[in-house]
Amino acid sequence: MQNQVAQSMKNSIKVYLVNSFTRDHCGGNPAGVVLNPPKLTTEQKIAIAQQVGFSETAFVYSGDDTDFKVDFFTAEGEVDFCGHATLAVFFTLSSLKLLKPGDYSQKTKAGILTVTINHDNIVMEQTLPITRKGPCVNDVAKALGILPEVIEKTDLPIEIVSTGLNDIFVPVQFGYLDALQPDYQAIAALSHKFDTIGFHVFELSHDQNITAHCRNFAPRYGINEESATGSSSGALGCYLVHHLLPNKRQFLFEQGRAMQCSSLIDVFIDSTAKNVTRVQVGGKATLIGTKIIEI
Numbered sequence: 001m002q003n004q005v006a007q008s009m010k011n012s013i014k015v016y017l018v019n020s021f022t023r024d025h026c027g028g029n030p031a032g033v034v035l036n037p038p039k040l041t042t043e044q045k046i047a048i049a050q051q052v053g054f055s056e057t058a059f060v061y062s063g064d065d066t067d068f069k070v071d072f073f074t075a076e077g078e079v080d081f082c083g084h085a086t087l088a089v090f091f092t093l094s095s096l097k098l099l100k101p102g103d104y105s106q107k108t109k110a111g112i113l114t115v116t117i118n119h120d121n122i123v124m125e126q127t128l129p130i131t132r133k134g135p136c137v138n139d140v141a142k143a144l145g146i147l148p149e150v151i152e153k154t155d156l157p158i159e160i161v162s163t164g165l166n167d168i169f170v171p172v173q174f175g176y177l178d179a180l181q182p183d184y185q186a187i188a189a190l191s192h193k194f195d196t197i198g199f200h201v202f203e204l205s206h207d208q209n210i211t212a213h214c215r216n217f218a219p220r221y222g223i224n225e226e227s228a229t230g231s232s233s234g235a236l237g238c239y240l241v242h243h244l245l246p247n248k249r250q251f252l253f254e255q256g257r258a259m260q261c262s263s264l265i266d267v268f269i270d271s272t273a274k275n276v277t278r279v280q281v282g283g284k285a286t287l288i289g290t291k292i293i294e295i
Helices: 042-052 083-095 137-144 148-152 184-193 230-243
Strands: 005-007 011-020 029-035 056-062 068-073 102-108 111-117 122-126 130-133 159-162 166-171 198-204 212-218 223-226 250-255 263-271 276-283 285-294
Touching: 011 042, 011 083, 029 042, 029 083, 042 056, 042 068, 042 285, 056 083, 068 083, 083 102, 083 111, 083 122, 083 230, 083 276, 083 285, 122 230, 130 230, 137 148, 137 166, 137 184, 137 198, 159 230, 166 230, 184 198, 184 212, 198 230, 212 230, 230 250, 230 263, 230 276
Parallel strands: 029 056, 068 102, 166 198, 212 250
Antiparallel strands: 005 011, 011 029, 011 285, 056 068, 102 111, 111 122, 122 276, 130 159, 159 166, 198 212, 212 223, 250 263, 263 276
């Protein structure tokens, strides 16, 4: 891997700026990528993430027992995993001709995961789902500025699911997703109480090519709303296999419409009659620039 850092009195950190889960080269969710950085403290990584100004920045190292080790930071601190930043990492490595199409392993705080580089997209493996009961419908509805019936009439549960990160999954009736009036303080408080990243709210789609439209709120980590969330998308696929679509293997989720930043996320679920056996999330990305940060 090329050394992307010029040493001087300060460290000059080169950050690749990448839009992940783009839709026809538009939309997506931006992430920063730092390749082979020098030794940095946690505080320095947070400072870099703050200066990048995106929801997540990934720091990429050569791995000891894997191909790569990747750390993910928001402006608030470190998180165990980030789907769109993972896509950004491997898109960057591929674009710089540092990797060829094939399978690669990355070590994250969520575990060792496989990423596949194809000619037209990148697909990442996520951990198998862990589920638990979510908050009560009245509290969730109040935090989203809707009546409880908007959730209850879907006949689907509010549930916490993790395929690397815990999120609260909230179904709403079709037509209500873009009309939500989120109370970010209330969402952050519930996220903290239930030890989750945030809310992933979805409505089933009337477009035969798209499974569901989604919105993701993570104010607990300084992200009021995100336009594409890979970790939550894998978990949503598992949720739908369990509760609604047991025989479906491939899902396409749209996210970011309410932000005028529509993104597309592919999800692939392998399962038996009783259990999910594999979770993969994929998409396309676009390089939008670079930035030098002195730290």
